[in-house]
Amino acid sequence: MRDMLQYIVLMRPFGWVKNIFVFAPIFFAGAIFDYPSLLLAASAFVVFSLVSSSVYVLNDIADLEHDRNHSAKKARPIASGRISVLNAKLFFGVLFLVAFVAAYALVPAIVPVLALYFLLNVLYSFFLKYVAVLDILLVSFFYLLRVIAGGIAASVFVSNWLLLCVTFLALFLVVGKRKAEYREETKRKVLEAYTPAVLDVFLAMSATLIIFSYSIYTVLVLNSPLAVYSVFFVLAGVLRYMLVVYVRNDAEYPEKMIFTDRFILASLFGWGIFMYIIFYHVV
Structure with missing residues (x-):
């Protein structure tokens, strides 16, 4: 056993x-x-x-x-x-x-x-x-x-916009993970090619791309005037993740963090409920 x-x-x-x-x-x-x-x-x-x-x-x-x-x-x-x-x-x-x-x-x-x-x-x-x-x-x-x-x-x-949003979200999570790993005494060999400043730029860039692409997606693709308001849930999740990366240094395992960080979990749950209401015409 x-x-x-x-x-x-x-x-x-x-x-x-x-x-x-x-x-x-x-x-x-x-x-x-x-x-x-x-x-x-x-x-x-x-x-x-x-x-x-x-x-x-x-x-x-x-x-x-x-x-x-x-x-x-x-x-x-x-x-x-x-x-x-x-x-x-x-x-x-x-x-x-x-x-x-x-x-x-x-x-x-x-x-x-x-x-x-x-x-x-x-x-x-x-x-x-x-x-x-x-x-x-x-x-x-x-x-x-x-x-x-x-x-x-x-x-x-x-949708191509959905593919873009997922790509930028993934990039954001991966860079945050690398940022956390950089602080470890025993690092990945590839991290020797990065600097904290470079990772900071990558993280800020990917966060901007997520918000920008998702905002356009809600306005141009989704057929609901309410969809744009879901951006606030995305903003909450992105900002919280950056806080975790820079303050708590707890982003090495994003797949675990979404279950342990109540704020991120609440943001995801809120976004899911909001989008469910829009897509499935609950109201």
Whole structure:
């Protein structure tokens, strides 16, 4: 039982939160209660979670030496020795195989996107994460692939403005994560190419792009005069995240922070309820 728990930890289930982005297309299309679309999006969520977990395992194997010297990551199953490298490789193979078999069986249309996501993650784990700028752009692109996969799975049109908003949001989260990691004694090698000032500029730029693109999206794309008021929820979330980055230095794991920071959680919940009312004509 204890060994099984270690393998669950190795899969990083908290990271599956990122895969919620596959539901974005059907939510914005007003099809969240369309059962076939919801089922296909849920299937995409499952296979993306399995593939992302296989990537996490691969990344932990690649970063073994670094993680052993990291203040927090040394407790991870492979770095701590609770799971051997051999067993981790076997587990990676099982996750990869199950993920793609499930994808072919449940949502074959997204297999090319899933394959691209996996291939880029492999390149990222072993090579591209050491290339400054490309490292943050590539992680942001992974979020975009989730949205594209969700749209393909449910056969739902995805607005270019929505893709831009997601890209800039992902960039914002990733730069905040890098900002938090920069303060660690044991840093990623790629962070040697950055300076605090550069990361500050990147964070401010991505925050501006989020607000600007989302504001235009609410005015030009969404067919509701009320949509523009949802910008206040976005502003609240963005400003709070920046406060967390600069004051609390607690942004290294954004997927966990949204559950632990009540202000950000309330902003997300408020935005979700507000947009639900607009898209599904509750009032």
